[in-house]
Amino acid sequence: MLIHGPPGTGKTSTLIEIIRQLHKEGKRVLICANTHVATCNIARGLLVLKDDTLKDDDMCRIGLQDKIAPDVQCISLVTYLEQNTKLKEYQKAINQMSKQNKNSGAMCEMYRKTIKEFHELEHTLTREKLMKSKLIFATLAGAGNQALIDLIRADPTFTFDCAIIDECAQALEVSCWIPILKSKRLIIAGDHHQLPPVVSSYEARRPGKEITLFERDYNMNLPEHCIQMLKIQYRMNESIMSWSKEQYYKELEAHDSVKGISLKDSRTGSLFPPLILIPVKGPPEMPIRTSYMNIDEASLVLGMVKSLKKSLSELKESDIGIITPYSFQVKLIQQVLENSKLAIECSSVDGFQGREKEVIIISTVRSNTITDLNKSLGFLRDYRRMNVTITRARRCVILIGDVETLKRDEKLESPIKIFEQSHSTHIQAPSVDCDGLADQVSQVKEFAKQLEFDSSEEIEDDSE
Numbered sequence: 049m050l051i052h053g054p055p056g057t058g059k060t061s062t063l064i065e066i067i068r069q070l071h072k073e074g075k076r077v078l079i080c081a082n083t084h085v086a087t088c089n090i091a092r093g094l095l096v097l098k099d100d101t102l103k104d105d106d107m108c109r110i111g112l113q114d115k116i117a118p119d120v121q122c123i124s125l126v127t128y129l130e131q132n133t134k135l136k137e138y139q140k141a142i143n144q145m146s147k148q149n150k151n152s153g154a155m156c157e158m159y160r161k162t163i164k165e166f167h168e169l170e171h172t173l174t175r176e177k178l179m180k181s182k183l184i185f186a187t188l189a190g191a192g193n194q195a196l197i198d199l200i201r202a203d204p205t206f207t208f209d210c211a212i213i214d215e216c217a218q219a220l221e222v223s224c225w226i227p228i229l230k231s232k233r234l235i236i237a238g239d240h241h242q243l244p245p246v247v248s249s250y251e252a253r254r255p256g257k258e259i260t261l262f263e264r265d266y267n268m269n270l271p272e273h274c275i276q277m278l279k280i281q282y283r284m285n286e287s288i289m290s291w292s293k294e295q296y297y298k299e300l301e302a303h304d305s306v307k308g309i310s311l312k313d314s315r316t317g318s319l320f321p322p323l324i325l326i327p328v329k330g331p332p333e334m335p336i337r338t339s340y341m342n343i344d345e346a347s348l349v350l351g352m353v354k355s356l357k358k359s360l361s362e363l364k365e366s367d368i369g370i371i372t373p374y375s376f377q378v379k380l381i382q383q384v385l386e387n388s389k390l391a392i393e394c395s396s397v398d399g400f401q402g403r404e405k406e407v408i409i410i411s412t413v414r415s416n417t418i419t420d421l422n423k424s425l426g427f428l429r430d431y432r433r434m435n436v437t438i439t440r441a442r443r444c445v446i447l448i449g450d451v452e453t454l455k456r457d458e459k460l461e462s463p464i465k466i467f468e469q470s471h472s473t474h475i476q477a478p479s480v481d482c483d484g485l486a487d488q489v490s491q492v493k494e495f496a497k498q499l500e501f502d503s504s505e506e507i508e509d510d511s512e
Contacts, residue, residue, distance in 0.1 A: 055439035056283025108181035323470035369405035412449030
């Protein structure tokens with residue numbers, strides 16, 4: 049089965065409920081995702097919902113302990129082994145013997161014997177835990193864990209009734225086959241209109257080779273019962289989803305609970321428009337190695353944050369997110385925010401996949417007169433990134449950018465027009481706070497100069 053989950057439709061919640069029902073039927077399920085974060089998100093959801101039919105002992109998270117979220121470590125294989133009294137005794141004895149002189153043959157033999165017994169017991173306990181766990185969580189690569197391989201080799205009857213792969217549209221097909229080959233049935237979930245997998249090799253990016261298992265299966269004209277699209281989104285104002293709906297999700301609708309959600313100015317009582325466009329036409333972007341930054345946009349981002357804080361007294365700093373496609377612009381804005389003592393998250397698009405904020409501020413960075421679209425727009429030409437960026441917001445998206453540069457691409461022109469139309473149907477956007485703007489710009493320029501000189505690290509932002 050393929051589950052197509054557009055932004056805000058509750059894809060992970062749907063998978064969690066499917067897993068609960070499979071567990072009630074006594075099925076053994078292998079739950080995977082391409083990243084540790086996504087894998088832990090599903091495990092966390094099940095831990096919250098556990099009851100008499102679903103207990104901690106029914107679940108096991110495979111993987112390195114430092115990669116597993118703290119609130120999920122209670123079901124990790126490492127935690128299970130660390131809590132075993134006999135293993136603790138062996139470990140204590142090994143530590144003590146390691147500090148002693150092992151020159152004598154007897155001591156050396158005892159040391160080797162203890163280590164051997166320790167590993168044998170560890171192997172036995174690992175096998176027992178995996179055998180009794182009905183829900184096993186791992187990254188796609190982690191599904192190739194040696195303990196699982198050893199178990200399947202030792203007991204050919206051991207198999208999974210179902211493998212579930214979340215965020216499958218972000219995973220390379222070769223990785224997906226690791227859990228698939230261990231299971232009788234398969235459920236994949238994702239959205240091929242959001243971020244694709246990261247492929248560094250030029251050879252691997254040739255036409256056809258970068259297509260994911262999810263996208264290939266989606267386009268195979270599978271029977272209707274094999275593809276399920278989630279059609280109701282529960283995250284954002286319907287105006288925010290309008291471009292995504294127009295381009296990718298024709299059947300997508302906003303739930304009544306979010307259709308009209310907005311921000312209210314605490315001073316005037318007026319509503320903020322859900323889409324705000326702040327045109328920038330100033331000095332061009334600054335290239336730094338393979339990255340870019342834009343000083344004017346960084347200044348406007350800071351000014352807009354201050355304006356939001358003044359106008360919206362109930363809006364917390366954690367409710368605001370800033371997204372920009374270039375790592376040096378991320379660094380510049382982060383330094384500016386830190387200097388202003390503002391605890392607001394600024395990250396790349398990749399850092400916000402699967403997440404949401406009440407307000408998202410977008411700094412597009414690119415501002416130039418280059419006619420070659422690949423060179424003038426770079427990352428921005430990947431419309432999947434724009435789709436993810438816009439749909440992270442619940443109540444308001446503020447787009448800052450050079451409109452003339454953005455409109456050179458006809459697909460980018462369409463979201464710009466939607467932002468412009470929003471201004472004609474809603475109240476005027478709030479003005480940028482200009483208090484101390486001269487000092488503000490001066491500070492940003494100083495940070496930019498520091499970054500320009502501190503660019504020794506290799507950063508590959510664009511594939512122009």
